[in-house]
Amino acid sequence: MKRKGMYLLIALALSGVGAVHAQDTAAPDSATTSTPSYDGRWYIAPTIGGYYNDTDRNTNSRQVYYGLGVGRFVSPNASIDLFIDRTSRDRDGGGSWANNNYGVAARFYAGEWNAWRPYLLAGVMGSYHTNSGDRGWAPAAELGGGVSKTITDSSDIRIEAGYRYDWDDKSQRKEDGYGDWFLGFSLVSRFGEPAAAPTPPPPPPVNDCSTKDSDGDGVNDCDDKCPATPAGTIVGPDGCPQKVVIDLRGVNFKFDYPKKGHVKAEEIGKALAEPTSDSIAILDQAVDTLKRYPDVKVTVAGYTDSVGTDAYNQSLSERRAQIVYDYLTSHGIDASRLQGPIGHGENDPIDSNDTDAGRARNRRTELQVQQ
Numbered sequence: 141m142k143r144k145g146m147y148l149l150i151a152l153a154l155s156g157v158g159a160v161h162a163q164d165t166a167a168p169d170s171a172t173t174s175t176p177s178y179d180g181r182w183y184i185a186p187t188i189g190g191y192y193n194d195t196d197r198n199t200n201s202r203q204v205y206y207g208l209g210v211g212r213f214v215s216p217n218a219s220i221d222l223f224i225d226r227t228s229r230d231r232d233g234g235g236s237w238a239n240n241n242y243g244v245a246a247r248f249y250a251g252e253w254n255a256w257r258p259y260l261l262a263g264v265m266g267s268y269h270t271n272s273g274d275r276g277w278a279p280a281a282e283l284g285g286g287v288s289k290t291i292t293d294s295s296d297i298r299i300e301a302g303y304r305y306d307w308d309d310k311s312q313r314k315e316d317g318y319g320d321w322f323l324g325f326s327l328v329s330r331f332g333e334p335a336a337a338p339t340p341p342p343p344p345p346v347n348d349c350s351t352k353d354s355d356g357d358g359v360n361d362c363d364d365k366c367p368a369t370p371a372g373t374i375v376g377p378d379g380c381p382q383k384v385v386i387d388l389r390g391v392n393f394k395f396d397y398p399k400k401g402h403v404k405a406e407e408i409g410k411a412l413a414e415p416t417s418d419s420i421a422i423l424d425q426a427v428d429t430l431k432r433y434p435d436v437k438v439t440v441a442g443y444t445d446s447v448g449t450d451a452y453n454q455s456l457s458e459r460r461a462q463i464v465y466d467y468l469t470s471h472g473i474d475a476s477r478l479q480g481p482i483g484h485g486e487n488d489p490i491d492s493n494d495t496d497a498g499r500a501r502n503r504r505t506e507l508q509v510q511q
Contacts, residue, residue, distance in 0.1 A: 178216040178253055181330040185209035185298070189324030191227060196315050199229035199237055209245070209326065217249045223263075237271040237311065241280060249288065257288045259300075267306050278308040284322075296328040355379075374436060374509075386426050386438060386507040391419045391464070393503040395447070398459050408463050423464070426507055427471045439508040440465045440480040443488065445499035450485060458483030464505040479510065 187207045193199055207225025214220055223245060228238040243265020251257040261284040266277050284302015291297060301323045309316035349361035355368050357375045364379030376382035391412065398411035412419040430436060442461030444453040461481030469475050491498035 178213050179293075179330060179334060180213055181294075181332050181334065182210065182212045183296075183328050183330040185211065185221065185223075185326040185328045187223075187225065187324050187326040189322055191229075192321040192323075193229060194318040194320050196312075197229065197237065197318050197320075198232045198312070200232075203227050203229045205322070205324075207241075216253065219247045219249075221245045221247070221263075223265075231271065235272045237269065239270075239306070240268045241265045242268075243280070243282075245282070247286075247288075254290050258285065259288060260285050261300055261302055267308065269306075269308050269311055271311050273312060274310040276310055278306055278310070280304060280306040282322075288328075293334060294330040298324075298326040298328060300324055300326075374433060386429050386509060388422060388426060388464075388505055388507055389501075390422045391505060392500050393460055395445075395499075395503070396456070398463050400459070408467050411460070411463060423467055424471075427468060427473060430468070430473050430477065437477045437479065437510045439482060439506075439510060440468070440478055441506045441508055442481065442483045443502060443504050443506070444486050445502040446486045446489070446493040447499065448486075454483050454485040456483075457485050460503075460505050464507075 185208070187209060189205055191203045191205055193201055193203060195201070205225050205227035207223055209221040209223035211219055211221030211223075221244065224240065224242050226238065226240050228236050231237050243263050245261060245263030247259045247261050249257045249259040261282065263282045265280045265282070267280040268277050269275060282302050282304040284300055286298055286300025286302075288296050288298045301321070303319060303321055305317060305319045307317045352361045353359065353364075354361055355364070356371060357364070357369050357373060357379055359375060359377065359379035361367070363377070366375070366378070366380035369375055369379065369381060373381050393411050398408075408423075409416045409420065430438070440461050442457035442459070442464070444457045444460070446453075448456070458481060461483055465478055465481040468478060486493075486502070489498075489502045490504070491501040493499050493502060
């Protein structure tokens, strides 16, 4: 019985190590993807159970034992207990054989915290024996397994069975150890306040792009399809660079107008070709465009047809540029945004000077946008 018990204890130890190793390597993904919660409070575990005694003890074959453990979980799948238990066996022929055991036991669990959890048990202890033949200490060890179930926030039940080997070689001269099977029931009661649930991290700040204009172009970041445009770039509603065209075609002047001294803004109607109201409307649209694009700067340039001398046409083109320049500034456009006025005389015609209609179109001013 002694050798068989020792062999069995070794076999159980090896199988237990293998099972725990298999549990650790079987599901690494679940261990890394989520951290299971567990209760790390200290607990007490009163225990009651029974032995099926080694026949070499020469005692009754079955005996009750009782004990108390104190421990805690050190990880979601492992707990450590300090324990004490006692049994008193009736010896054949009279008398008793008592053992008080003081030890430490580790349990290795599988499964979710609140489920029925199978576990492996391993423990070492010192066994103090008292009988008619001897009293003293001997080392002992145990291996086994069981199941555990959480029944309330602060209590579990455990049912376990295993094999305990006691290297007592003093109680009987011809025996150097005893192997006993055991079955036990424990009620685990945690004490103290449970740990507070971890505070969830604050939600990330809402990145409201509709309230941001990172490149300062007047288009919010949600709608801006061309971020990081250089400062001062003229952009459209999508935030992308846009060429602003301020078209003054239709603002044509009468032949040989304005006369010298007729360059005041309020006299522009006298200088424009008919219909004057349409020409003024085009100028007002130009004013509105410049106000909607406050970063836009323009060059005010005047032109003539080819009738007349170069010197006269140069002076006439400057007067035409001047009267438009004055009209813009008198309607709220700051002079710092206007370059000129500049006259180009009869240069750069946009139509033929061989017809009355062509010459009329050449008598013009332009607002040339500076990009």
